[in-house]
Amino acid sequence: MDDLERLRDELRAFSAARDWDQFHSPKNLAMALAGEAAEILEIFQWLTEAQSRAPDEKARAAARDEIADVLLYLIRLADQLGIDPLAEAKRKLGENAKRYPADKSRGNARKYTDL
Amino acid sequence: MDDLERLRDELRAFSAARDWDQFHSPKNLAMALAGEAAEILEIFQWLTEAQSRAPDEKARAAARDEIADVLLYLIRLADQLGIDPLAEAKRKLGENAKRYPADKSRGNARKYTDL
Amino acid sequence: MDDLERLRDELRAFSAARDWDQFHSPKNLAMALAGEAAEILEIFQWLTEAQSRAPDEKARAAARDEIADVLLYLIRLADQLGIDPLAEAKRKLGENAKRYPADKSRGNARKYTDL
Amino acid sequence: MDDLERLRDELRAFSAARDWDQFHSPKNLAMALAGEAAEILEIFQWLTEAQSRAPDEKARAAARDEIADVLLYLIRLADQLGIDPLAEAKRKLGENAKRYPADKSRGNARKYTDL
Numbered sequence: 001m002d003d004l005e006r007l008r009d010e011l012r013a014f015s016a017a018r019d020w021d022q023f024h025s026p027k028n029l030a031m032a033l034a035g036e037a038a039e040i041l042e043i044f045q046w047l048t049e050a051q052s053r054a055p056d057e058k059a060r061a062a063a064r065d066e067i068a069d070v071l072l073y074l075i076r077l078a079d080q081l082g083i084d085p086l087a088e089a090k091r092k093l094g095e096n097a098k099r100y101p102a103d104k105s106r107g108n109a110r111k112y113t114d115l
Numbered sequence: 116m117d118d119l120e121r122l123r124d125e126l127r128a129f130s131a132a133r134d135w136d137q138f139h140s141p142k143n144l145a146m147a148l149a150g151e152a153a154e155i156l157e158i159f160q161w162l163t164e165a166q167s168r169a170p171d172e173k174a175r176a177a178a179r180d181e182i183a184d185v186l187l188y189l190i191r192l193a194d195q196l197g198i199d200p201l202a203e204a205k206r207k208l209g210e211n212a213k214r215y216p217a218d219k220s221r222g223n224a225r226k227y228t229d230l
Numbered sequence: 231m232d233d234l235e236r237l238r239d240e241l242r243a244f245s246a247a248r249d250w251d252q253f254h255s256p257k258n259l260a261m262a263l264a265g266e267a268a269e270i271l272e273i274f275q276w277l278t279e280a281q282s283r284a285p286d287e288k289a290r291a292a293a294r295d296e297i298a299d300v301l302l303y304l305i306r307l308a309d310q311l312g313i314d315p316l317a318e319a320k321r322k323l324g325e326n327a328k329r330y331p332a333d334k335s336r337g338n339a340r341k342y343t344d345l
Numbered sequence: 346m347d348d349l350e351r352l353r354d355e356l357r358a359f360s361a362a363r364d365w366d367q368f369h370s371p372k373n374l375a376m377a378l379a380g381e382a383a384e385i386l387e388i389f390q391w392l393t394e395a396q397s398r399a400p401d402e403k404a405r406a407a408a409r410d411e412i413a414d415v416l417l418y419l420i421r422l423a424d425q426l427g428i429d430p431l432a433e434a435k436r437k438l439g440e441n442a443k444r445y446p447a448d449k450s451r452g453n454a455r456k457y458t459d460l
Contacts (some may be wrong), residue, residue: 002118003117003119003121003201004118004201005145007161007204009203009207010208011208014208014211014212017217017224018215018217018220018221018222018223019221019223020219020220021223022222023276025164025165025167025168026159026167026168026170026374027159027160027162027163028164028166028276029163029276029374030152030155030156030158030159030167030376031156031271031272031274031275031375031376032272032275033150033152033155033185034149034153034155034156034268034271034379034383035269035270035271035272035275036152037145037149037151037152037153037185037266037318038149038264038267038268038269038271038379039265040145040148040149040192040269041145041146041149041264041265041386042260042261042262042265043270044141044142044145044261045126045142045252045258045261045262045265046258046262047142048141048142048394049140049142049143049393051193051395052140052141052145053140053141055141055196060196060198062193063141063196063198064198064203065203065207067189067192067193067196067198067204068144068200068202068203068204068206068207068208069157069183069199069207070152070189071186071189071203071204071205072207072208073180074182074185074189075204077155077182078182079169080168080184081178081182082177082180083175083178083179085183085186086118086119086122086170086186087167088179088180088182088183088186089122089186089187089190090122090188091182091183092180092183092184093122093126093129093183093187094126096129096207097129102132102133105133106131106132106133106134107134107135107137108133113192135291138391142261143390143391146257146260146386146389146390147387148262149264149268149383149386150383150384150387150390152383153264153379153380153382153383153384153386154383155272155379155381156376156379156380157376157377157380159376160373160376160377161368161373164278164279170428173287178357218412224397231433232348233347233348233349234348237434237435237438239432240438241438243426244438244441244442246446247403247447247450247451248419248445248447248450248452248453249451249452250450255394255397255398256395256397256398256400256408256449256450257389257390257392257394258384258391260382260385260386260388260395260397261386262384263382263385263415264351264379264386266381266382267375267379267381267382267415268377268379268382270375270378270379270422271375271376271379273375274371274372274375275372277371277372278372279370279372280370282371282372282375283370283425284372285371285426288419290426290428293371293426293428294428294433295433295437297419297422297423297426297428297430297433298430298433298434298437298438299434299437300378300382300388300415301416301419301430301431301433301434302368302418302434302437302438304415304416304419307385307412307435310398311379311405311408311412313405313408313409313412314415315413316348316349318354318370318412318416319416319417319420320352320353320439321413322410322413322414322417323352323355323356323359323413323417326359327359330363331358332362332363333418335351335363335365336362336363336364336376337363337364337365337367338363345348
C-alpha cells in the first residue's frame with residue numbers, strides 16, 4: 001500500500017466516523033478542492049514572483065496549511081471516483097515527457113502549459 | 116523516500132531538462148494549480164451530485180487527467196517552497212480530527228468545512 | 231458613459247489615491263479575481279442545488295459581498311487591459327445565441343457549457 | 346433600468362428559450378463562474394507581471410472572451426439569488442474606501458487585499 005493509499009484509508013475512516021460521505025459527492029469535493037487551491041492563490045497574489053520564491057514565515061505557514069488541504073481533498077475526490085492519483089500522475093508525467101521533448105522545449109515559453 | 120518524494124525528484128529532473136525552473140515560481144505554480152483544479156470543476160458543474168457519483172467514461176477519463184495535473188503541480192509547488200505535502204496532510208488530518216470530534220460532528224452540515 | 235464605466239473611473243481614482251496601480255498588473259488581478267470567485271464556491275459547496283436556490287440570510291449576505299468583489303476586480307482587470315466588459319459580454323451573448331440554437335439546445339445537458 | 350439589468354433580462358430570455366433554468370442553480374453557476382475566472386488565470390500564468398501589462402493580440406482576444414464569460418455568469422448568478430451586482434459593488438467600494446484610508450494605505454502591500 002503506498003502513502004496516498006494509507007492517507008485515503010484514514011480519510012475514509014474520518015468521514016465514516018462523522019457520517020460525512022453524504023456530503024462528499026465528487027461535485028462537492030471538486031468545489032472544495034478548487035476553493036482550497038484558490039486560497040493558495042491568495043497567499044501569492046500581491047507578491048512578485050521573486051518574493052514568492054522567498055516567502056516570509058507567515059506566508060510559508062499558510063502555504064503549508066493550504067497545500068495540505070488541497071492534497072486531502074484531492075485524495076478524497078479521487079477515492080470517491082475510484083481513481084488512483086499517484087498512478088495517474090506517473091502516467092501523465094510520462095505522457096508530458098513525450099509531448100514536450102527536452103531538446104525542443106528548452107526554455108520555450110510556448111510549451112510549458114504542462115509540467 | 117516516499118512515493119511523493121520520488122515523483123518530486125522526477126519533476127525536478129523534468130523541469131531541469133527543459134530549463135523551466137525559471138517559470139516555476141510559487142506564484143506561477145499556484146496559478147497553474149488553481150487552473151487545473153478549476154478544470155475538475157468544469158467536469159461536474161452541470162451534473163447533479165448523484166450524476167457526479169456515477170460519471171460516464173468520458174467524465175471519468177477527464178477526471179483522471181485533471182487529478183493527475185493537480186497532483187503534479189501540487190508536488191512541484193510544495194517542492195519550490197520546501198514543503199513536504201504528505202507530512203503536512205497527515206498533520207492537518209490530525210488537527211481536523213481534534214477540531215471535529217466525531218460525536219459532535221456527525222452528519223452536521225455546519226462542521227464539514229474541512230475533511 | 232455606462233454604469234460599469236462609471237465604476238471603472240471610481241476604481242481608477244481609488245487605486246491612484248493609494249498608489250496601488252503598481253500592484254494591479256493583469257496577472258495579479260486575475261489571481262485576485264479567481265480568488266474571489268472561489269469564495270462564492272465556498273458558500274455553496276456543501277449545499278444541495280435545491281438549498282443553493284433558497285440560501286439562508288447568512289449565505290445571501292456572503293454572496294452579496296463576494297459577487298461585489300468579483301465585479302470590482304473584473305472591472306479593474308478589464309480596465310488594465312483596455313477591454314470593455316459590457317461590450318464583450320453583449321458580443322459573447324450574441325455569439326452564444328447562434329452557437330446554441332434554442333430549438334436544438336432545449337434542455338440539452340450537453341450544450342449548456344455556455345450561458 | 347441600468348446596463349447590467351438589461352443584460353440580466355437578455356440572459357433570462359436566453360435561458361428560458363433553452364429551458365436551462367433547471368441547470369442554473371446558484372451552486373452550478375458558482376462552479377461555472379469559478380471555472381471561467383480560472384481560464385483568465387491560464388492566460389497570464391506563465392507571463393511575468395510586466396508581460397501581462399502588454400499582452401499580445403492572442404492573449405488579449407482570449408482575455409476579452411473570458412472576461413465576457415465571467416460577467417455573463419456573474420450577472421446570471423446574481424439574478425438567481427435576487428442580488429443587484431452593481432448596487433453591491435458600489436456599496437463594497439464605499440466600504441473599502443473607509444477600510445483603507447488613502448493616507449494610511451498608500452503603497453502598502455499589507456493593505457491591498459481588497460481593491
